[in-house]
Structure formats: C-alpha cells, structure tokens
Amino acid sequence: MSVRRTSQREIILQELQKSRQHLTADQLFRVVRKKMPRISLATVYRNLELLSETGLIAKLEVSGRQRRFDSEVVGHDHVTCVQCHRVENVFLEGMKEDCPSHGVVDGYTIKGRRLEFFGLCPRCQKKNKVPKGDATMGCGCGCAKKMLTDEQKMVLQAMADFHGPCVAKDIAAATGLEAKLVTGKIADLKKQGFVDSPVRCKYGITADGRTAIKG
C-alpha cells in the first residue's frame, strides 16, 4: 500500500479548496484546527507536501517569507499585493507565445516558468485614499501591522481562533477584555479592513486581519 486516506488529509484538502485563497501552511493550520483541534502543524506541512507531489494542489513559492498553496492547478500566474500580501490568480491572454513555459532560453532547457505581479489590490487602494486625519488608519506604507495595539491584536487573534462569525461578547470572553472596550476595538479594526461583518452584529476576521497578526 502506499498513500492512505486519512481524515486529516481529507480536511486539509477540503479546507484549502473551500477557502479559494492562497493560504500559507500556518493559515490553513488555523482553519483546520477549528474542525480538528488536536491536529498538528507538522501534519499540515506533511500533507501539503504530499498533496502537491500527487498534483492535487500546487505549491506556490511566491515571493515573501512563507510558501503558499493553491487548490487550482491549471496554468495561471499570480498577483501579490505589496501592502496586505494577499495573493490572487491571474489568467493572462495572449501571453503563451511571448512568455513561453517550454523551450530553450540561453542554452537552458526550460521546464516551466513563474510569473508574479506586484501591486496594490483594490481594497488597499481604497484604504489608502481615506483622509489621513484618522489615527487608526494604516499609513499606506505597508506598516499597518505595526500600528496595531496589543489589545487590537488580542481581539484579532481571538477572532482568528473562532470559526465563523462571532459577537462582541464572545471576544470579550475569550480575551478577558471589557465588552464595551471590545466593541470599540472591533469598530476600529473594521475601519482598517481587518474585520468585517458578514451578518449584522456578527464579526469575522478578514484575510488582511490574518496578515496583520501573523505573516
């Protein structure tokens, strides 16, 4: 026998496909841990490696510190937002001829290529346009992470550890902070784009939020 079907492996693949984002091992670990609290980070790494070997997912190696994984395997390229580090797919037309992924270049036998664009995602562009009087706002120079207070970070972290949307009371309980204080923090974080409210009175952490607290 060779490759087995384990519940861990199944959930990892499933959650990566469900997210439709380019998650890092760490981000995926957090998501998967919601469904399987005792799973180990090492297991996530092992399975991502194995799944990418079998071709079920793609290992990205985009720029930045961490490796990312993609559930879409068909040929496409990527854009990285230089501010929030979000990575998205790009399908470019009429590129294949001029930017070949096979052939010979300078004596090298080309087996593949990688194309990555850098820029500002629509969300960050909008964020940067906000008048600078707002003290809780990111400064537009990519240092938003550093501007989070410890309490804001606590709130974000608690929200990240929740699976699905939660109310302010949940966060107050998880962080030990006063409920009124938490409500204020959430409002600030929402303005900064780190938190959104999918349902009225319920809140969830955004991809930006995750980026802001870790990686």
Place this chain on the structure above:
Amino acid sequence: MSVRRTSQREIILQELQKSRQHLTADQLFRVVRKKMPRISLATVYRNLELLSETGLIAKLEVSGRQRRFDSEVVGHDHVTCVQCHRVENVFLEGMKEDCPSHGVVDGYTIKGRRLEFFGLCPRCQKKNKVPKGDATMGCGCGCAKKMLTDEQKMVLQAMADFHGPCVAKDIAAATGLEAKLVTGKIADLKKQGFVDSPVRCKYGITADGRTAIKG
C-alpha cells in the same frame, strides 16, 4: 548624516559586483571573509539590505530557500537551474508589451513583475548525458549533494575557504588528509563539476561545488 561609507560596505559591494553571479548572503560572506576575516555575517546581511534599499543592488527572491543578491539592477529576468540551483540573468526581447511591468490587472495597480524560468543549465544537461556506470556521478535527480562523501565535502569546504586557485598540497594541509588521497578526490569532484582547474595543477571550487556543500 545618514549613510556612511565603511570599508565593510565597500568590500561587500565590490565583491558582489566582481563575482557577476547571484550570490546568497552566505556565499558572499565567505568571499568577503577572505579580505576581511573578522567581518560578521550579520554585517553582510545588514549591508545587502541597505544596498538594495538604496538601489545599488537588487534583492532577488527567486525560488528556493535563500535570498540572492544581484549587482545588475537594470530590468531583466532570471533562469534557475532546477538541478544545481544556479541563477542567471535573461534579457528577453519583445516581452515588454505582452508582459507589462506596469498598468492594471484585475483591479490591481501593478508596480512591478517578476519572471523566473526553470530548467536545466547547459552544464547539468551535459552532466546528465554521461553513462550511468560512473559511480561518482550525480544521478540527475537533483540529489547530487547527498552523494558526496564526508571526505569529498571536507575537500570542497577547504577549497571554498581558500581564496583563488590552490594546489592539492594546500588542501591536504587544510584538511589533514593524505596528499595522494586528496588528488583523487579532486579528480572525482572535477568530473562532477564541483571543482575546476583554471590553471594547470591549480584548482578552485565552482558555483556547483558551493551549492553542493551548502544551500
């Protein structure tokens, strides 16, 4: 005052430019240490960072574990050899129009792009063609590093620590191995492409060789 001119900084820049390769911080550290034995690895990192901020050199972020630095800053792309991890420059014609480095893609404001090709360098292609009977040969699957014996590694390391070409006797002295044995090792390593002989009877480590012992 802001940025000072220090001898460390000068040598780092000078050696990177002289090498005309895409060195890792570690590789450059070894080269620089020949001229300035007490320099610290942290200083190398610090200055590479600073030099790339001022635009004098380029920080690469090609795929692979280590970051590499390039003394050529003008727009060009890179090829990475999937076997020996050598990185070289590529200047593609007629690419600018179809593979733009500025503009708007899917709502992102593009500030730059990175294009990396993967393939086999001419040297590795040639290496792979050698009949497989040769036991000292790399297996062509990228695992050449693991096939080095401890003694071969010692020889390579000693050669790396030498600045410029050296004779077998130097290596024997540095490693403590018998001179006759060293001669044999050098011959093997030369066949594998880890050592070359710029001058008759003098030997030097190649980029492949450096890769083979570290990163």
Place this chain on the structure above:
DNA sequence: ACCTAACTGATAACTATTACTAAATCAAGC
C-alpha cells in the same frame, strides 16, 4: 580634537520548515 549618530562583531532570538519518536490508525488478507 570632539561629539554623536551610524555602524560593527558577536550572539541570541525568531520564523518557517523538516526530522524524529512512540503511539495510533487504516486497510489488506485471513
């Protein structure tokens, strides 16, 4: 010559990933 911000070497700390271990688990064959 003096002063001080910028810099250095040495080393600890950190982050992302991989390796290792004993224990648990899947699935093939009875």
Place this chain on the structure above:
DNA sequence: GCTTGATTTAGTAATAGTTATCAGTTAGGT
C-alpha cells in the same frame, strides 16, 4: 470480525536562514 504491519499521526526537537539586540567602535560634520 480479527490480525497484522506499514503508514500516518501528534508532539516536539532540530535545522536553516534571517533579524534583533547590545556594548563597543568609527565616520564624518562641527
């Protein structure tokens, strides 16, 4: 269904590359 053994797991240690810290040194303006 039970046995069996290779695969996989959780937990943790180890590693590689890089960054941070810090006390002492130095460049370069005054």
